[in-house]
Amino acid sequence: MNKIKIGLPSKGRLRDDSINFFQSKNLKVVNTFGDRNYFFNIEKNNEVEGIFLHAREIIERINDGTLDMGISGLDLLKELPEVYSKNVKTFQKLDFGFANLVVAVPKDWLDVQNMADLEEVSFDFREKYARRMRVATKYPNLTESFFLSKGVSQFRVVPSLGATESYPFTGSAELITDITSTGSTLKANNLRIINDGSILKSSACVFVSKKFLKNKFLRNFK
Amino acid sequence: MKQGLEKKKLKENFSKEILKFFKKRKFNFTDLDLLIDTNLLTERSGEQFKKSALTYKDLLGKEISLRPDLTVSTALKYIQKKKIKEEKYCYYGAAYRLDKKGDLNVFDQLGCEIINPSNSNSSLLLIDSILEPIKKIKKLEIIVGDIGLFKILIDGLDLPERWKLRLVRHFSRREYFIDLLKRLETNYDLDQETIDVDTKRLQDLIKIDQSKIIGGRTVAEIIKRFQKKLKDPRDDYKGKLNVKIIKNYLKIKLPLQKAEKTIIAFFNKNKLPTKNIKNYLKKIILINKKIGKKYSISFKTDFGRNAEYYTGIVFLAYAKKKGKVVELARGGEYSNLLKTLGYKKDIPALGGAINLNQLINL
Numbered sequence A: 001m002n003k004i005k006i007g008l009p010s011k012g013r014l015r016d017d018s019i020n021f022f023q024s025k026n027l028k029v030v031n032t033f034g035d036r037n038y039f040f041n042i043e044k045n046n047e048v049e050g051i052f053l054h055a056r057e058i059i060e061r062i063n064d065g066t067l068d069m070g071i072s073g074l075d076l077l078k079e080l081p082e083v084y085s086k087n088v089k090t091f092q093k094l095d096f097g098f099a100n101l102v103v104a105v106p107k108d109w110l111d112v113q114n115m116a117d118l119e120e121v122s123f124d125f126r127e128k129y130a131r132r133m134r135v136a137t138k139y140p141n142l143t144e145s146f147f148l149s150k151g152v153s154q155f156r157v158v159p160s161l162g163a164t165e166s167y168p169f170t171g172s173a174e175l176i177t178d179i180t181s182t183g184s185t186l187k188a189n190n191l192r193i194i195n196d197g198s199i200l201k202s203s204a205c206v207f208v209s210k211k212f213l214k215n216k217f218l219r220n221f222k
Numbered sequence B: 001m002k003q004g005l006e007k008k009k010l011k012e013n014f015s016k017e018i019l020k021f022f023k024k025r026k027f028n029f030t031d032l033d034l035l036i037d038t039n040l041l042t043e044r045s046g047e048q049f050k051k052s053a054l055t056y057k058d059l060l061g062k063e064i065s066l067r068p069d070l071t072v073s074t075a076l077k078y079i080q081k082k083k084i085k086e087e088k089y090c091y092y093g094a095a096y097r098l099d100k101k102g103d104l105n106v107f108d109q110l111g112c113e114i115i116n117p118s119n120s121n122s123s124l125l126l127i128d129s130i131l132e133p134i135k136k137i138k139k140l141e142i143i144v145g146d147i148g149l150f151k152i153l154i155d156g157l158d159l160p161e162r163w164k165l166r167l168v169r170h171f172s173r174r175e176y177f178i179d180l181l182k183r184l185e186t187n188y189d190l191d192q193e194t195i196d197v198d199t200k201r202l203q204d205l206i207k208i209d210q211s212k213i214i215g216g217r218t219v220a221e222i223i224k225r226f227q228k229k230l231k232d233p234r235d236d237y238k239g240k241l242n243v244k245i246i247k248n249y250l251k252i253k254l255p256l257q258k259a260e261k262t263i264i265a266f267f268n269k270n271k272l273p274t275k276n277i278k279n280y281l282k283k284i285i286l287i288n289k290k291i292g293k294k295y296s297i298s299f300k301t302d303f304g305r306n307a308e309y310y311t312g313i314v315f316l317a318y319a320k321k322k323g324k325v326v327e328l329a330r331g332g333e334y335s336n337l338l339k340t341l342g343y344k345k346d347i348p349a350l351g352g353a354i355n356l357n358q359l360i361n362l
Helices: A014-022 A054-065 A072-081 A114-130 A140-149 A164-172 A186-187 A216-221 B004-024 B038-051 B070-080 B122-132 B147-156 B161-167 B173-188 B192-207 B219-231 B239-249 B254-267 B276-278 B282-291 B356-361
Strands: A004-009 A039-042 A044-053 A069-073 A086-094 A099-106 A133-137 A155-159 A175-180 A191-202 A204-209 B035-037 B054-058 B062-066 B087-098 B104-115 B143-148 B253-255 B296-300 B315-321 B324-333 B349-354
Touching: A004 A014, A004 A054, A014 A069, A014 A204, A044 A054, A054 A069, A054 A072, A054 A086, A054 A204, A069 A072, A072 A086, A072 A140, A072 A191, A086 A216, A099 A114, A099 A140, A099 A164, A099 B276, A114 A133, A114 A191, A114 B219, A133 A140, A133 A164, A140 A155, A140 A175, A140 A191, A140 B254, A175 A186, A186 A191, A191 B282, A204 B147, A204 B173, B004 B087, B004 B104, B004 B122, B004 B239, B004 B356, B035 B038, B035 B070, B035 B192, B038 B070, B070 B087, B070 B104, B070 B349, B104 B122, B104 B356, B122 B282, B122 B315, B122 B324, B122 B349, B143 B282, B147 B161, B147 B239, B147 B254, B147 B276, B147 B315, B147 B324, B173 B239, B192 B254, B254 B276, B254 B282, B254 B296, B276 B282, B276 B296, B282 B296, B282 B315, B324 B356, B349 B356
Parallel strands: A004 A044, A004 A069, A133 A155, A133 A175, B143 B296
Antiparallel strands: A039 A044, A069 A204, A086 A204, A099 A175, A099 A191, B035 B062, B054 B062, B087 B104, B104 B349, B143 B315, B253 B296, B315 B324, B324 B349
């Protein structure tokens, strides 16, 4: 019999919360091969084979069929091309891993309260500086769709790998979109969230492959 | 349905004949670059347009795209050759675009462009040159619209300046445009609570160096726009009335012969200034006078909104096959494109293309 392959986040709070969530469903995660080993089992359950992976990797592996299910962030799935949603199904939204993807501008941009302001300023900017405003982000696809839906077409995306909050003050971008839970990091970096600039409200989710949707194992999570 | 070799032969024959005709009309044939710097595409049309282009990254990380459009390639040619006067180009080639599923579609096009035209008859010349090779097609229908006319309508309305700009800018984006009209009707614009907080912060900003850059913008620039925004009327403009005028204007659809009279009557009825409109309509009047009887042309105020770069007259030629519309040619005026691609200033330009793939299937 083929074993059920599960992926859980390998790092930080998301890993701990995921393990606790499994435990709450009477599925105790055990590191049979030691804490530093990436493979895990479920106590008293031989049908499962588990692996700790980067949260983004979990979605990739469910998509290519290497994993049957896993826990990852909704933001990560939504950022990927639509074709992923055909294979990777959101089975359950969880009450941890909350994060909002928001649009933030320098706090001293007093004239920019909402996306309509940003739309105007972006046209002015292009007129004045003969280039488009740059938006630094780790989420280019979500950012692009959201900006266009709000009428902001005069922008270009600058992919960021980290410390996105610094971009408007180093000359690398004019504004950003980023994940925040309380907004305190943005505030500490002299940025403010635009009133109607909420792109996505995300949380951790149980994702399963389309083929696995009817598997009896999923009854454990109901 | 025609197959492989037959199609190829038909294409070759059509292209030879049509190019010969374009050349006769003094359009110079030009070979256009197949690849375009992706940055230029993004600067022109933003991230959205980039999505429809097949893009590669070279070893140095520079992005290049297969041309999704031949107008951009022609405009780039004009810039690269450092032209300053009128140039009349014609071309034959393919445009490559990805559809929503990510599949590549190839559009074989024959077209002509006039960049920096030296006389006011250029719209007529271009439209006539594009239509002439397809004039024998049965039940050929032409639609003409004019984006510039919409701008004149908006200019005549009693609206805050920023709303006028907003409506004109987003005329080509139908979904968002409807959203804008809804907002205009409800007068939703400013958040008073945030304005109050920011007005306090304004006092601090006024005291600092006005040339200081914050997020790519100067302090002076931020203050100027903030103060302008506060002064702009909010509640006293007639949102609902203006929306009604716009909606009624966009319903106008009639034979081209009646366009001048109807548009002027519409402006008069809604008490909008007609001073500019009479002069502006000269191009439409000329097109009607010269080719109005040759073709079945209708005028639609709502037409031509699918490409962001059109600024004036737009046209489409189509025929119906088994009840379905087959688009055979389209084009229009695009006076802001060259500057966005790097030319030193905005210059008038216009172009149109015949869709060869559709033509051979008729």
